[in-house]
Every structure is written in structure tokens, then in C-alpha cells.
Amino acid sequence: MLPVVAHGEPEPLKEIRIAVPDLSVVATHSGGGLVDVVRDQQLFEKALAEQGIKVQWNFFKGAGPAINEAFANGQVDLAYLGDLAAIVGKSNGLDTRLLSATARDIKLYLGVLPGSGINSLAELKGKRVGIFRGTAAQLSFDAALVSQGLTEKDFKVINLDFSAATSALVAKQIDATWGASNLTALRARGLVNIPLTTKDLNGAGSIQSVLVGDGAFVDAHPDIVKRLLAAQKIAEQWVSDEANKAAYINLVATLSGYPATILQSDLGEEKLGQLFQTQLDAPFLRKLDSSIKLASEQRLIRKPFNTADWVHKSALLSQNP
Known part of the structure; x- marks a missing residue:
């Protein structure tokens, strides 16, 4: 059976x-x-x-x-x-x-090279920006841009994960990136400036x-x-x-x-x-x-x-x- x-x-x-x-x-x-x-x-x-x-x-x-x-x-x-x-x-x-x-x-930051003279998103137009596409950082960046009357088309956006973006920024292969603690860690070492955060944009991009x-x-x-x-x-x-x-x-x-x-x-x-x-x-x-x-x-x-x-x-x- x-x-x-x-x-x-x-x-x-x-x-x-x-x-x-x-x-x-x-x-x-x-x-x-x-x-x-x-x-x-x-x-x-x-x-x-x-x-x-x-x-x-x-x-x-x-x-x-x-x-x-x-x-x-x-x-x-x-x-x-x-x-x-x-x-x-x-x-x-x-x-x-x-x-x-x-x-x-949660706030994010714009990271730029020291001495670049970039203090706003508008001053970044036409430059190379490293963004981790498909992640919350990309949507955050886009929301921040929209708040300033800008879009990704105003920049040369390069798809880089957070580690690659910070490395590329320090190596001067890109002009800016959008991130979190990875950027404040570099700022503490004098390697990047952070001219603005989402807090400065009244929360746009949080x-x-x-x-x-x-x-x-x-x-x-x-x-x-x-x-x-x-x-x-x-x-x-x-x-x-x-x-x-x-x-x-x-x-x-x-x-x-x-x-x-x-x-x-x-x-x-x-x-x-x-x-x-x-x-x-x-x-x-x-x-x-x-x-x-x-x-x-x-x-x-x-x-x-x-x-x-x-x-x-x-x-x-x-x-x-």
C-alpha cells in the first residue's frame, strides 16, 4: 500500500x-x-x-x-x-x-572638491556628478534639483555606487556627488566641502x-x-x-x-x-x-x-x- x-x-x-x-x-x-x-x-x-x-x-x-x-x-x-x-x-x-x-x-549632502567655488546646485550645471542610480540617493538628488528648477539633464550624471563616487571625487574624476556619512567622513579629513544639505532646501530631497x-x-x-x-x-x-x-x-x-x-x-x-x-x-x-x-x-x-x-x-x- x-x-x-x-x-x-x-x-x-x-x-x-x-x-x-x-x-x-x-x-x-x-x-x-x-x-x-x-x-x-x-x-x-x-x-x-x-x-x-x-x-x-x-x-x-x-x-x-x-x-x-x-x-x-x-x-x-x-x-x-x-x-x-x-x-x-x-x-x-x-x-x-x-x-x-x-x-x-533623513538628510543628504552635496559633496564638492575644496576650492571648486561651487556653493549651490545651480553652480554645478554642466559638471560631472556621481549618483548611485536606482537608490534613494537618486530620487533625493532629483527632488533637490526640482526644488531649484533643475533636472538631471542639466548635469553630466555618472552612475557610481557610494564608495566609487567618493573615490572618484577625491581623485577629481567627478566634480560632485550626493550622499550621507561617506561625505561627512571625507569632510572631516579636509578632502571635500559640503556646501548644502537637504535641510538647506527646506527638506527637499530628504x-x-x-x-x-x-x-x-x-x-x-x-x-x-x-x-x-x-x-x-x-x-x-x-x-x-x-x-x-x-x-x-x-x-x-x-x-x-x-x-x-x-x-x-x-x-x-x-x-x-x-x-x-x-x-x-x-x-x-x-x-x-x-x-x-x-x-x-x-x-x-x-x-x-x-x-x-x-x-x-x-x-x-x-x-x-
Whole structure:
């Protein structure tokens, strides 16, 4: 007699694969923000310990574009992404669900060579600018340009990842780049000037980041998603305590390889509890909708959509009791 095989029974979940853009300049990995706190305190692992489910953290130097490719190949269940990469993936047909905010209004910087005399985006017209295409930095740069009546067509934009862009700038192979801690680290060594940030543009170009999940995974494991969001909330509460700010900066410095003094310069006057809110509140969703519209206008995506069609409804309900 043949053995009876049960049909329709899902395989028990043994592992969750989480993708993160790797922002580190050393052998250890850093995603910055809530990612480093969640991972360091093993909050996801603790939430899943009773079920014996492992958490596999996968860090991608190729950032958002590489993570979208991994989603397309079925290699990722969840991912922390900047706004543009998440938007591009959804627009290109990836079945992702928007699960939470992870950062908002993160400032970026314009880095130029000392002595260049460039103090504004307008003064950069016609020059070579290194931008990591397909990432939040590109959308940030485009938003900053639009605020000044400019577009990428006004510049000679060269696609370079963050490390390559900073190297090219120091080597005087490009005239400017748009980035974050990679530029403040060079400024501390006197290698670049930072004439402006998104703060100087009234927030135009500030970055939002999100947690998204593969649609099939989210639908099949609603309890797991809820536990992960709850674990993430613990990290949010931890960084919201100003008493933990120095510990947070030291943690990210250790994992990323950037000196703590650089991160202190970046975050010194920032309220981490405001930067790293996870709520999918109306202001955050409006900003994402604006980013989707801008990405469409700048032809970074072909098919615009609304966040209302992207938000995972049960995740939204769990965050807005």
C-alpha cells in the first residue's frame, strides 16, 4: 500500500530571509537606523525563538537594485529599502507589500572638491556628478534639483555606487556627488566641502525608508509579520530614548566603520525618535505618494501607483490601533 500524503499542508517555516543595503565600509555589516538595533539586540530572533525559526540577514553592497533582483528571483522574504528602490520594485511588477516606515526625513549632502567655488546646485550645471542610480540617493538628488528648477539633464550624471563616487571625487574624476556619512567622513579629513544639505532646501530631497515584504510570504505568514512589526517597535522605543543616543551612535559606528564623531556630527541635533518612526501615518504616506509621482515625472519608473494599493492592510491596522 502506498503511503498517504497530505495535500495542501504548507511546509513549516524554518527561516526568514531579510535583505538590507550594506552601508558599511568595513567587514562587518550595517544598515543603519532600526536595522542595526533590531539585529544587535536579536529582537526578531527572540520573537521567533519559540517556533524555532531562524533569521537570515543578507546585506547587499549593490543596495536596492540588487535587492529587487533578489526579490524577483525568490531569494528574499522581507527587505529594508530606501524609497526609490522600493518604488521601482513595485512599479516593475514585484509583488511587495508595504509593511512599515523605518526612517523619515533623513538628510543628504552635496559633496564638492575644496576650492571648486561651487556653493549651490545651480553652480554645478554642466559638471560631472556621481549618483548611485536606482537608490534613494537618486530620487533625493532629483527632488533637490526640482526644488531649484533643475533636472538631471542639466548635469553630466555618472552612475557610481557610494564608495566609487567618493573615490572618484577625491581623485577629481567627478566634480560632485550626493550622499550621507561617506561625505561627512571625507569632510572631516579636509578632502571635500559640503556646501548644502537637504535641510538647506527646506527638506527637499530628504529620504524615507520602508520595510516591505514579498506578497506570497506576507499572505502565508500574517502572524510572523505581526511579530516582526512588534519586535521592530521595541527598537523604535529604544532609539526614541535620548539616553540611548550615544549607545546607538557607537553601535552604528562599530558596525559601519565610520568614526563615532562623524555620526555624531550627522545626528547631533536630530531626534532619533522622530527620524525612526515606524508608523505608516498620513504624512509619511503622503510623502511616499509624492515620491512616486516625482519618480514617474523624472521617468525613473514607467507605471505610477498609489500607496493605498501598496500598504498591507493588516499591518496598517496593527500599527494604528
